[in-house]
Amino acid sequence: MNEPEPVDRDHDEPQPVNRLPTGPKPFDRLVDEHGAVVLRVCRALLSPADAEDAWSETFLAALRAYPRLPAGSNVRGWLVTIAHRKAIDRHRAAARAPILVGSVPERPTDAVVPTEPDTALWDAVRALPPKQRRAVTYHYLADLPYAEVGALIGSSEAAARRSAADGVANLRRTYPQEASP
Amino acid sequence: MSPDVLAPLITHADDTALMRLRARLAQESESAHLLDVAYRTVETPVGTLLLVATERGLVRVAYEREDHDVVLASVAARVSPRILRAPARLDDVARELDEYFSRRRHGFDLPLDLQLARGFRRTVLEHLRQIGYGRTASYAAIATRAGNPTAVRAVGSACAKNPLPVVVPCHRVVRSDGAVGQYVGGVEAKRTLLALEAG
Numbered sequence: 001m002n003e004p005e006p007v008d009r010d011h012d013e014p015q016p017v018n019r020l021p022t023g024p025k026p027f028d029r030l031v032d033e034h035g036a037v038v039l040r041v042c043r044a045l046l047s048p049a050d051a052e053d054a055w056s057e058t059f060l061a062a063l064r065a066y067p068r069l070p071a072g073s074n075v076r077g078w079l080v081t082i083a084h085r086k087a088i089d090r091h092r093a094a095a096r097a098p099i100l101v102g103s104v105p106e107r108p109t110d111a112v113v114p115t116e117p118d119t120a121l122w123d124a125v126r127a128l129p130p131k132q133r134r135a136v137t138y139h140y141l142a143d144l145p146y147a148e149v150g151a152l153i154g155s156s157e158a159a160a161r162r163s164a165a166d167g168v169a170n171l172r173r174t175y176p177q178e179a180s181p
Numbered sequence: 182m183s184p185d186v187l188a189p190l191i192t193h194a195d196d197t198a199l200m201r202l203r204a205r206l207a208q209e210s211e212s213a214h215l216l217d218v219a220y221r222t223v224e225t226p227v228g229t230l231l232l233v234a235t236e237r238g239l240v241r242v243a244y245e246r247e248d249h250d251v252v253l254a255s256v257a258a259r260v261s262p263r264i265l266r267a268p269a270r271l272d273d274v275a276r277e278l279d280e281y282f283s284r285r286r287h288g289f290d291l292p293l294d295l296q297l298a299r300g301f302r303r304t305v306l307e308h309l310r311q312i313g314y315g316r317t318a319s320y321a322a323i324a325t326r327a328g329n330p331t332a333v334r335a336v337g338s339a340c341a342k343n344p345l346p347v348v349v350p351c352h353r354v355v356r357s358d359g360a361v362g363q364y365v366g367g368v369e370a371k372r373t374l375l376a377l378e379a380g
Contacts, residue, residue: 025257027257027262055202063215136187
């Protein structure tokens with residue numbers, strides 16, 4: 001007795017499962033694509049120990065909100081904005097915390113926790129005045145346009161551009177590179 | 182273009198830190214019940230299998246030929262985009278599959294989430310689970326058991342779209358003329374599984 005050959009997936013009518021859907025990407029892809037940028041931002045704004053905590057808080061908050069993120073959103077800008085807020089929260093918490101003798105709230109000495117490459121350069125970035133540090137971070141380390149940088153730091157686009165330029169000039173003074181051959 | 186003074190910070194991707202942070206995110210999102218979908222892959226005699234689980238249970242097993250990226254994107258659209266590579270949730274599945282492929286296990290004792298199969302397809306899956314290890318049934322027989330003897334093609338289609346191949350044994354459904362028939366993992370994989378269970 002002949003039985004009709006069952007339909008194979010490859011020859012069946014097109015099903016959503018066979019095409020890349022246009023809906024939201026798996027969150028995992030966002031971590032692949034933007035994990036390194038967010039880590040740079042957190043390191044530039046916080047101590048090495050706080051930076052990893054802020055990275056985790058940023059991606060947890062993003063995971064929570066992700067299903068509600070409108071399609072076509074600028075994902076990098078969104079993640080950097082969350083990281084920006086998490087960093088501010090941590091600065092505020094540090095400012096509220098009782099100051100221990102011998103500790104400096106903004107720049108805790110933490111040879112303890114996670115090591116980071118290029119520590120001296122990170123230190124130089126972290127030593128910049130806050131506005132310059134943020135402008136340099138958001139524009140040069142996170143690649144956001146000056147308009148977005150301005151919105152984040154509460155400046156005009158032009159002022160954000162000046163802050164970033166001042167920050168880079170400052171860095172060149174405080175972190176002199178070896179002369180090129 | 183960033184100034185060269187900053188270049189080291191951008192070119193140096195700190196992969197060690199990122200791996201550590203990813204593992205921490207998987208753990209913390211699981212504890213916070215934010216991880217709707219966890220996935221991992223396992224190496225098996227029928228190739229690399231993608232394993233995907235919700236908090237309710239195993240929701241998808243996929244062969245490489247299905248394209249794991251496409252499968253995950255489809256799960257994002259149909260289940261939830263809150264997806265992370267988080268192996269811990271799939272430890273039991275990986276262990277049972279390993280036992281199955283080394284002939285130390287004849288049945289799976291795992292919570293399953295059948296939400297990707299609806300209606301008649303879901304009914305067919307329930308009947309596939311009744312076919313014992315090492316046995317086979319024809320598409321026609323399954324159609325009859327599922328209460329619709331004429332729905333032989335629909336049974337074939339349900340097998341082809343089985344979201345949980347290997348675990349829900351659609352490979353045990355063969356043609357009534359004795360031919361192996363087609364398979365979501367490819368005919369070779371089907372032969373491998375049938376030979377494994379016959380051995």
